[in-house]
Structure formats: C-alpha cells, structure tokens
Amino acid sequence: MSGPLGPLVRRDGDAVFDEAWQAQALAMADCLVRADVFSAGDWAEALGVAVREHEDTTEGYYRAVLSALERLLDRGALPGAEIEARRDAWARAYEATPHGAPVELENAT
Amino acid sequence: MPSFDPKKITDIHRHLHSHLPxxxxxxxxxxxxxxxxxxxxxxxxxxxxxxxxxxxIGPKRGAQVVARAWLDADFKALLLSDAAAAVTELGVQGQATGHLQAVENTDGVHNLVVCTLCSCYPFGILGMAPAWYKAAEYRARAVRDPRGVLAEFDVALGDDVAVKVWDSTAELRYMVLPQRPAGTDGWDQEALARLVTRNAMIGTDRDLSKGIA
Incomplete structure (x- = not known):
C-alpha cells in the first residue's frame, strides 16, 4: 500500500447489511419494481432524495431506503396511515407476547 | 425522598422484558x-x-463475464456492444441486468463507475454494492476528483491514462471490463475469474496481476 488508506477504502470491507430489516426493505423495493408497483426510475429518484436527508452511513442509507419506500407506497399502493396503524399493532403484539413465544398480530391488545 | 409508584414500576418492568424491535x-x-x-x-x-x-450472486457472475471476454473475442465484442445479450448468453442473467453497458479499460483509458443520484448498481451480476459506493463522499468525489478517489484505492494512473467516469442510472448501469493481466497465458475461465475483483468491475481497482500467486 502506498500511503495512508483513505476514508472510502476503510469502508471497503463493511458488511452490505448490518440488520435483517435492511435487506428486507431493499428486497421489497426491488420486488415492487419488478411487479410494476412503481418504476425503476421512480425508485431511483425517491431514493436519491431520501439519501440526502439521512446520515451518510450504512444505517442512514437503509433508513433512506425505508423512507423512499414508504413515500412511493403512500402515492397509492399503501397509504402511510395504514402503515402507522399496522406498526402500532405489531408494537402492541410484541409487548403483549411473553418472551420466547412467537409474536402474532392476534396477541395485540 | 424516593417514592414508590407501583404503576411506574410495572411499566418499567414491562418495558425491560419486552423485546420490541x-x-x-x-x-x-x-x-x-x-x-x-x-x-x-x-x-x-x-x-x-x-x-x-x-x-x-456476489460479484462472481461479473467475474465470469470478464473472464469469458478475455478468452473469447466474439463474446467480448458482444459484451461491449450489447451487454444484456452477452450476459444472457452466458446464462447468468439477473433481472436487474436488462440495461447494462460494459466499458473497457485499455492502456490509455481507465473507467470508473458511480451513481451520483443514489446507488444504482448492476447488482444482478455484481451482487450488492459495497458500502462506500453508496456513500455521499464517493458519489460526489468520483466525479469531481476521480484521480484522488483512485489514489485512495491505491490505483495510481500516469498522466497518459485518461479517466472516464460513468454515471449509472436506474435505466442504464455500467460495469468495467478490466484488462487481462500479463502472465496468464493458457489459463482457463475459472482461473481467470478468480483474479477479477468486484472493485475492478466498478473501476476502483485496475491492476489484477496482484492476484497471480
């Protein structure tokens, strides 16, 4: 190596995904493009806007992916209010489920 | 005076035991x-x-494409004129390779791929993009200061080598066809493919002879 490694190279070995949700969010976005729910161009544009609003880290990038996904879905396929309601239902289900038991939406109180 | 609030204690207890993601x-x-x-x-x-x-997938598919192009002049010509067709012929088509363009490194030209908008990348043949490819710093500097970025990746280019920067979009994604290193005469496709790095196909790696044992 000739000289100190720059900041970009230091990230060269970083894992592509740090958490399962990151892979799931990107996978859903790509599956929705393939299913023509939104176009590849719309996706790139929405993601381009979102990445500028988030921290320039792996975590920030995937938060941008999630944010872009929610915004595109909110245009019609899946309104944001439905996501909020379902998110709250899952949160209640998690809190009501005894540790070790499978979390099911029916457990939401 | 510490106070005892049964409801609060219950809430804290409940919170500690919940496994909310x-x-x-x-x-x-x-x-x-x-x-x-x-x-x-x-x-x-x-x-x-x-x-x-x-x-x-990873970058293995892309490495096979490059190795085949090094061995087969007709395949290389097809790869450079119609990359989607070439990739399909090799039987490694991913659904995200429909709009792929291959750009060739030569003694006088080095190609570097970026997506300045977000992170468009031919992941159907290169696997997932590395973390730095998605970083704002790379997206900005690859265009403004490509030689500086390349130097960080230990790619030193003489003044006689031109740098071409390709900005990927959702509709058109690029991959670099690196140069076959000397000293690999008679090598088969599998052996050659093992020399091809992911970064070489993005353009942040150039001399693949370092992989020769």
Whole structure:
C-alpha cells in the first residue's frame, strides 16, 4: 500500500447489511419494481432524495431506503396511515407476547 | 425522598422484558405484512431475493463475464456492444441486468463507475454494492476528483491514462471490463475469474496481476 488508506477504502470491507430489516426493505423495493408497483426510475429518484436527508452511513442509507419506500407506497399502493396503524399493532403484539413465544398480530391488545 | 409508584414500576418492568424491535425493523415488518395481504409482494420472493443477493450472486457472475471476454473475442465484442445479450448468453442473467453497458479499460483509458443520484448498481451480476459506493463522499468525489478517489484505492494512473467516469442510472448501469493481466497465458475461465475483483468491475481497482500467486 502506498500511503495512508483513505476514508472510502476503510469502508471497503463493511458488511452490505448490518440488520435483517435492511435487506428486507431493499428486497421489497426491488420486488415492487419488478411487479410494476412503481418504476425503476421512480425508485431511483425517491431514493436519491431520501439519501440526502439521512446520515451518510450504512444505517442512514437503509433508513433512506425505508423512507423512499414508504413515500412511493403512500402515492397509492399503501397509504402511510395504514402503515402507522399496522406498526402500532405489531408494537402492541410484541409487548403483549411473553418472551420466547412467537409474536402474532392476534396477541395485540 | 424516593417514592414508590407501583404503576411506574410495572411499566418499567414491562418495558425491560419486552423485546420490541428497533423502529425501522417494526416499520419494515408492518409494510411487509400489509403488502403480502394486498398481494403486492410474495414473501417467498422477498426471502429468495435476500438469499440470492447476499450469498449466491456476489460479484462472481461479473467475474465470469470478464473472464469469458478475455478468452473469447466474439463474446467480448458482444459484451461491449450489447451487454444484456452477452450476459444472457452466458446464462447468468439477473433481472436487474436488462440495461447494462460494459466499458473497457485499455492502456490509455481507465473507467470508473458511480451513481451520483443514489446507488444504482448492476447488482444482478455484481451482487450488492459495497458500502462506500453508496456513500455521499464517493458519489460526489468520483466525479469531481476521480484521480484522488483512485489514489485512495491505491490505483495510481500516469498522466497518459485518461479517466472516464460513468454515471449509472436506474435505466442504464455500467460495469468495467478490466484488462487481462500479463502472465496468464493458457489459463482457463475459472482461473481467470478468480483474479477479477468486484472493485475492478466498478473501476476502483485496475491492476489484477496482484492476484497471480
């Protein structure tokens, strides 16, 4: 190596995904493009806007992916209010489920 | 005076024992369950996608494409004129390779690929993009100061080598065809493919002779 490694190279070995949700969010976005729910161009544009609003880290990038996904879905396929309601239902289900038991939406109180 | 608030204690206890996932994970779970119910997403397709792109594909497909191009002049000509057709011929077509263009490194030209907008990348043949490819710093500097970026990756270019920067979009994604290193005469496709790095196909690596044992 000739000289100190720059900041970009230091990230060269970083894992592509740090958490399962990151892979799931990107996978859903790509599956929705393939299913023509939104176009590849719309996706790139929405993601381009979102990445500028988030921290320039792996975590920030995937938060941008999630944010872009929610915004595109909110245009019609899946309104944001439905996501909020379902998110709250899952949160209640998690809190009501005894540790070790499978979390099911029916457990939401 | 410390006070004892039974309700508060119960809440704290409940909170400590709950295993509520982090907010983004909760939102992803909510979105996925709704999309599945609406028939917009097949849960098995999502799982298959994750498995394929994290483990199976990686940059191995791209490396096979490059090695074949080094061995077969007709395939190389097809790759440079119609990369999607070439990749299909090799039987490694991913669905994300439909709009692919290959750009060739020569003694006088070095190609570097970036997506200045977000992170467009030919992941059908290169696997998932590395973390730095998605970083704002790379997206900005690859265009403004490509030689500086290349120097960070230990790619030193003489003044006689021109740098071409290609900005990927959702409609058109680029891959670099690196130069075959000297000293590999008679090598078969598998052996050659092992020399090809992911970074060489993005353009942040150039001299592949370092992989020759």
């Amino acid at each position: 982090p907010e983004p994970a909760l939102r992803v779970k909510a979105i996925e369950s709704l999309l599945v119910e609406k028939g917009l997403v097949d849960p098995e397709a999502v799982d298959a996608w994750i498995e394929a792109y994290t483990e199976e």
